[in-house]
Amino acid sequence: MTLKIDKPHMLAFLLPAALLAGAYGSQYIGGLFPCEMCWWQRYPHFAAVAVALIAFGVGNPALRKVLVALAAFAIATSGIIGGFHAGVEYGYWEGLTACTATISGSGDALLKSIMNAPLVRCDVAPWTLFGISLAGYNFLLSFGGAMLILGMIWRSKKI
Numbered sequence: 001m002t003l004k005i006d007k008p009h010m011l012a013f014l015l016p017a018a019l020l021a022g023a024y025g026s027q028y029i030g031g032l033f034p035c036e037m038c039w040w041q042r043y044p045h046f047a048a049v050a051v052a053l054i055a056f057g058v059g060n061p062a063l064r065k066v067l068v069a070l071a072a073f074a075i076a077t078s079g080i081i082g083g084f085h086a087g088v089e090y091g092y093w094e095g096l097t098a099c100t101a102t103i104s105g106s107g108d109a110l111l112k113s114i115m116n117a118p119l120v121r122c123d124v125a126p127w128t129l130f131g132i133s134l135a136g137y138n139f140l141l142s143f144g145g146a147m148l149i150l151g152m153i154w155r156s157k158k159i
Contacts, residue, residue: 008152009064012071013052015145016045016078019138026134035122037085037095041078041138048074065153072149079142085135088123095122 023042026032034042048071055067088095120126132140 006156008072008149008156009052009055009068011145011152012055012068012075012149013049015141015149016048016052016071016075019078019141020045020049023134032126032134033120035120037081037088037122037135038120041081041085041135041142044074044078044081045142048072048078065156069150069153072146072153075142075149076146079139079144079146082135082138082142085122086133086139089133089135091123 020042023034023038027034051067051071051074055064055071058064058067084093085095087093126134129137
C-alpha cells in the first residue's frame with residue numbers, strides 16, 4: 001500500500017492539527033483557559049484530524065476524496081461555531097450556555113476545584129489581535145481553509 005499525499009489532503013490534516021496545537025498552546029503555555037464554546041470548536045477539529053489520518057491509509061482515490069471532503073466539512077463546522085462564538089464575544093447576540101468552564105472531581109476535591117477555578121466567560125474575548133478574538137481567527141482560518149480544501153477537491157480530476 002502506497003501512501004498518497006496531496007495538497008488538499010495535507011491541508012485537511014495540518015490545518016486542524018495546527019489550530020488544535022495553537023488552542024492547547026494558548027491554554028497551557030499562555031494561560032488562556034477555554035470556555036464551553038471554545039471546547040465546542042475543538043471537537044470538529046479532532047474529528048477532521050482523525051478522518052484525514054484514516055484517509056492516508058485509503059487506496060481508493062474516490063473514497064479518499066470523500067474522506068478529505070468530510071474532514072473539510074468538520075473544519076468548516078468548527079469555523080461556524082467560532083463565528084457564532086465571536087458574535088457572542090462582540091455582543092452581536094447572546095450565547096447558548098452559562099459560559100463557564102467544566103470542572104471535574106468529587107467530594108472535597110470538587111468543592112476546592114470549583115472555588116479555585118477561574119471564571120471563563122464565553123462573552124468576553126480573553127485575547128485579541130487587530131480587534132479579532134481567537135474565536136474570530138478560528139472562524140477565518142477554519143471556514144476559509146475548509147472552502148479552500150473543498151475548492152481544491154472540486155478542481156482536481158484525481159486526488
